[in-house]
Amino acid sequence: MQLNRVGVGLIAFFGLAGAAFAIVPILAGVPGEVAGILASVGVIWVLVAAGLLWYARRQQRKAAHQDWIFRQGLRGTATVLHADSHAEVNEMPLMSLRLDLAVPGHGTREVKRREIMPVFAASRMQQGLVLPVYVNPEDADDFVLVW
């Protein structure tokens, strides 16, 4: 996972503009009520930037964990038992999948997984499709689905 220019730009915009709104009016001697309103907006924008930064770091940790499972995990297969979608994120379907997970040493069991997928992938998630998976050796519920 990496921040792209849009992400960096959003964090920079809300962070810098928020700080400017909060500080500049006070330094410039703007009357109290106006300075207070601008400072409130500024603080909210700085909080938005902080929230975005927190989310980006969380996504980064998630991606690093998935990379670890991919490198260290047990390879198995997931057979699609059922797939449907009732929502979209950024024009991509949010798929709800019911999978038959088969991993050497862990047997076979049914699991559920939600994944945001491009349309071409979502349209192929049909009963019987077999996909590779990598499973955390220490936690069989923790797996990466290769789609």
Add this chain to the structure above:
Amino acid sequence: MSAVDSAYVELAADRGLGQLPGFDPGQLTPLLVEAKGAGLQPALRGALGEGVDGVVGQLAYQRNRKFRFQVALTEVPAATAFAPRVFCIRRGRSTRDDEFYGFETRHSKLWTESTALNERYEVATSPFQDPMWLRQLFSPSLVDWLGTKPPADFSFELAYGALLGSVESDDPGAAGLAALCEATAHVATRIREECEE
């Protein structure tokens, strides 16, 4: 009859392909998703190359401007278990399939191990694609072939067993269409061989 229609008539006669009244392949690959169900028109069905059957046709759609691709579609179902998706796209071709929105995990990663391949193509796969299988698929002979033999604007997308070869030419002529068919069939054969190994 337009030049493109004439090229398809000539191709059908040369290679014994059957005319289709129009063909909707569905949203099988990123390029076909971009076309939003535009379908192939004209379209021919038959042997793309030795032992490889499929459909060849023109994909035209509007997105900001008019896009025209000549495409050849075939199937390699066994590939799904090894590589759900492999996109080998000519450098410089504009696609939207790898966009992400600032904070999301990427849904694909670039395969950059082969310098020769990367001079001409961008190869993208699942972030969790088995690298050994890709190394075997993109053997030196296939890399050499991809760098020198296919039409200059050739790209291919492999997604869940559907293989779509494409060129960007508006009017490649019957010879260009034949080259597209041969190139797609060659890639399909190579993928099939690797799956069987």
